[in-house]
Amino acid sequence: MKYDKIAILIPTFNPTDKLIKTINVLNDSGFNSVIVVNDGSTNNEVFSKIKVDKLLKHDINKGKGAALKTGFEYLQKFKVDAVITVDDDLQQDISDIKNIADCFLNEKGVYFGVRKFENAPFIRRFANKMASKIFKILYKEDICDTQTGLRCFPKEILLDLAKIDGSGFEYEMNVLKYLALSKIQIKKVYIKTIYNDNKSHYRVIKDSYAILKALFKR
Numbered sequence: 001m002k003y004d005k006i007a008i009l010i011p012t013f014n015p016t017d018k019l020i021k022t023i024n025v026l027n028d029s030g031f032n033s034v035i036v037v038n039d040g041s042t043n044n045e046v047f048s049k050i051k052v053d054k055l056l057k058h059d060i061n062k063g064k065g066a067a068l069k070t071g072f073e074y075l076q077k078f079k080v081d082a083v084i085t086v087d088d089d090l091q092q093d094i095s096d097i098k099n100i101a102d103c104f105l106n107e108k109g110v111y112f113g114v115r116k117f118e119n120a121p122f123i124r125r126f127a128n129k130m131a132s133k134i135f136k137i138l139y140k141e142d143i144c145d146t147q148t149g150l151r152c153f154p155k156e157i158l159l160d161l162a163k164i165d166g167s168g169f170e171y172e173m174n175v176l177k178y179l180a181l182s183k184i185q186i187k188k189v190y191i192k193t194i195y196n197d198n199k200s201h202y203r204v205i206k207d208s209y210a211i212l213k214a215l216f217k218r
Contacts, residue, residue, distance in 0.1 A: 005081040006101050007033040007053075011067030012088040014041045019088045023050050026086070029094050031101075035075065036088075037067040065171020069162045076158035081108070083158060087149040096191035100152050103189055110157075110184055112143070113150030113191035131173070138216070139180040143188075146176060150191060157184070 008031050012019055019036075026034055034052045038044070040061035047055060056070055068085060075083050082104050086092055092113065100111050131146045147169070153161060166174045179186055 002105070003030045003101055004032065005079070006031065006104065007035060007075050007078075007080045007083045008097075009068065009071040009075065009083050009085050010034065010036045010088050011039055011064050011071065011085070012036060012041065013039040013061055013064075013067075014043050015046050015088045017046065017049075018090045019046055020049050022086065022088060022090055023052060025090075025094050026097070027051075029098060031097075033080065035071055037071050039063070039067040063166075063168035063171070065169070065174075066167040068171065069164070072153075072158045072162040076155060076162070080155055082152055082154050084152045085149060091194045092150045093192045093194065096150065096189070099191075100150060100189055103187065104152050104154075108154055109187050110154065110179060111152040111187045111189055112145065113148055114143070114145035114188045115148060115191055115193040116144075134216075135173075135176065135180075139177060141176075141180040141186065143176060143186065146173060148191075151175075 008026055010019070010022070023034055023036070032053065035054045035056065036047075036050065036052050038047060038055060038057040040058045041047070054074065056074060058067065058070065071085075072083065082101075084097065084100060084104075086097060096113055100113055103111050128145060128147050132142075132144055135146055136142050149172075151172075160178070161175060164171065164174045164178055166172075176186075178184075
């Protein structure tokens with residue numbers, strides 16, 4: 001099938017039933033290689049209701065970055081051409097995920113789904129815009145959405161991604177730095193801005209501080 005060589009990686013901690021819906025939508029759209037990393041969840045009943053290619057598990061909660069690295073380490077051993085990271089709560093539209101996959105199939109590379117934040121909470125919009133401006137100054141790369149969870153990486157760099165510092169949300173900033181410093185082009189694809197009523201695991205003050213600290217650390 002069309003997306004057989006593209007894996008979907010979903011890091012998750014204490015997911016709701018939206019994880020089930022997310023996986024079902026992905027499967028129905030032709031993404032059959034879905035890997036979920038259970039990052040030390042305590043509500044494990046959700047995981048008994050999902051059918052995925054592989055369910056990986058941390059015994060304790062280590063953070064989103066650690067979960068992504070576990071997935072990258074696992075997937076670099078298998079015959080995939082690319083990995084697309086997806087959130088666990090339907091915050092990315094399936095049409096946008098498919099568009100990212102189609103872009104990769106048309107021309108291999110690193111793709112980021114970037115939002116315009118027209119419907120985003122003010123604090124999230126402000127923090128992202130500030131981080132983007134600082135990143136452009138420091139690393140000469142214009143990334144209008146530094147915190148997007150919808151990212152596509154070719155298999156060739158998965159092992160490098162698994163070695164990058166960070167275990168929480170700051171890991172994704174460190175990935176950006178790695179790409180910029182390695183002169184790897186980030187191809188941007190605009191996606192819908194979707195915020196739902198889920199309680200986010202993002203801690204505004206603590207995680208924003210960690211992201212900014214990672215941003216300035218050379």
